[in-house]
Amino acid sequence: MDIQSLHIFKVVAEHGSITKAAKELNYAQSNITTRMQQLESSLQTVLFYRHNKGITLTTKGDLLLTYTDKIFRLFEETRQVMRDEEEPQGPLSIGSMESTAAVHLPMFILRYHSTCPKVDLTLKTGPTAQHIEEVLNYKLDGAFVSGPVQHPNLVAKKIFREKLVLVSSLLSSYPLELENIGNLTLLVLHKGCSYRQKLESWLHKEGIRPSKVMEFGSLDALMGCVAAGLGVSLLPLSIVQKYSHLEEITHYSLLEEFTLVDTFFIHRADNTFSTPLLKFIELFQEEKSSITCDEKRS
DNA sequence: CCCATGCGTGCGTACGCGTT
DNA sequence: AACGCGTACGCACGCATGGG
Numbered sequence: 220m221d222i223q224s225l226h227i228f229k230v231v232a233e234h235g236s237i238t239k240a241a242k243e244l245n246y247a248q249s250n251i252t253t254r255m256q257q258l259e260s261s262l263q264t265v266l267f268y269r270h271n272k273g274i275t276l277t278t279k280g281d282l283l284l285t286y287t288d289k290i291f292r293l294f295e296e297t298r299q300v301m302r303d304e305e306e307p308q309g310p311l312s313i314g315s316m317e318s319t320a321a322v323h324l325p326m327f328i329l330r331y332h333s334t335c336p337k338v339d340l341t342l343k344t345g346p347t348a349q350h351i352e353e354v355l356n357y358k359l360d361g362a363f364v365s366g367p368v369q370h371p372n373l374v375a376k377k378i379f380r381e382k383l384v385l386v387s388s389l390l391s392s393y394p395l396e397l398e399n400i401g402n403l404t405l406l407v408l409h410k411g412c413s414y415r416q417k418l419e420s421w422l423h424k425e426g427i428r429p430s431k432v433m434e435f436g437s438l439d440a441l442m443g444c445v446a447a448g449l450g451v452s453l454l455p456l457s458i459v460q461k462y463s464h465l466e467e468i469t470h471y472s473l474l475e476e477f478t479l480v481d482t483f484f485i486h487r488a489d490n491t492f493s494t495p496l497l498k499f500i501e502l503f504q505e506e507k508s509s510i511t512c513d514e515k516r517s
Numbered sequence: 518c519c520c521a522t523g524c525g526t527g528c529g530t531a532c533g534c535g536t537t
Numbered sequence: 538a539a540c541g542c543g544t545a546c547g548c549a550c551g552c553a554t555g556g557g
């Protein structure tokens with residue numbers, strides 16, 4: 220097993236084909252076949268199911284692919300650290316909840332980009348559970364998630380606490396009262412969204428079964444439908460304020476137990492920071508302290 | 518169309534030997 | 538001891554071909 224064989228393995232696994240991998244890498248197909256046989260032999264395991272439409276990874280192959288991702292990421296990080304750069308550069312993948320990305324991150328990302336123009340930053344929005352998994356699997360460098368987060372392989376820093384409010388429209392056919400909620404359509408983001416979970420636990424506690432639930436992939440679409448009077452949702456107050464131009468929107472406070480939500484920034488605890496991630500954390504901490512000062516002032 | 522196998526070719530490395 | 542040269546070997550690679 221050597222780094223070149225692992226690279227070839229990664230390409231074969233990604234293409235699901237030895238022939239396609241050979242074309243991609245500019246090698247003869249037979250060469251790739253031999254290299255993969257040697258890799259299997261050196262690891263004393265079978266990495267592929269061979270069939271007439273290509274190859275499929277075995278469980279061990281799948282496992283090796285996970286390790287390969289880790290090895291190459293570590294390899295890249297090592298190269299960057301060894302280069303001893305003053306200016307961070309290279310890829311940085313950050314995950315974020317939809318709402319955090321929409322409200323809290325745009326200005327910070329602008330600042331990060333102007334400070335570290337050579338970093339290739341990717342911001343991926345999605346639910347907390349998915350982001351935790353992706354940070355652990357080295358697919359993301361860090362993520363903004365809804366807390367609390369407790370995992371031995373993760374470091375989680377509390378970033379801010381938000382208040383959730385029930386959002387409705389003045390155009391809604393039912394006045395927003397507890398006894399009416401069951402008649403209203405619940406507008407929610409995808410499964411795994413922490414605000415949705417809070418809303419569902421609150422409804423469960425109140426013994427309310429919503430008549431209909433509609434899922435949305437984006438905040439814009441969800442807020443548009445809330446404004447049109449389609450239904451109600453539970454969202455951070457900051458989001459509602461961001462959409463204050465939608466004049467029909469109105470919001471209501473719930474019991475504190477269901478309305479306070481903490482956002483954490485998580486990264487792996489294995490101390491293999493890339494320079495771009497270190498700078499990201501450093502800048503965000505500066506940003507956070509300035510936000511805190513502003514909040515204290517106001 | 519895919520992967521596996523056999524075979525020939527070229528390159529890099531290790532080693533031995535002679536020369537300086 | 539250091540250096541240069543020739544040779545043998547291992548390895549990576551591609552071509553041709555066969556089987557599924």
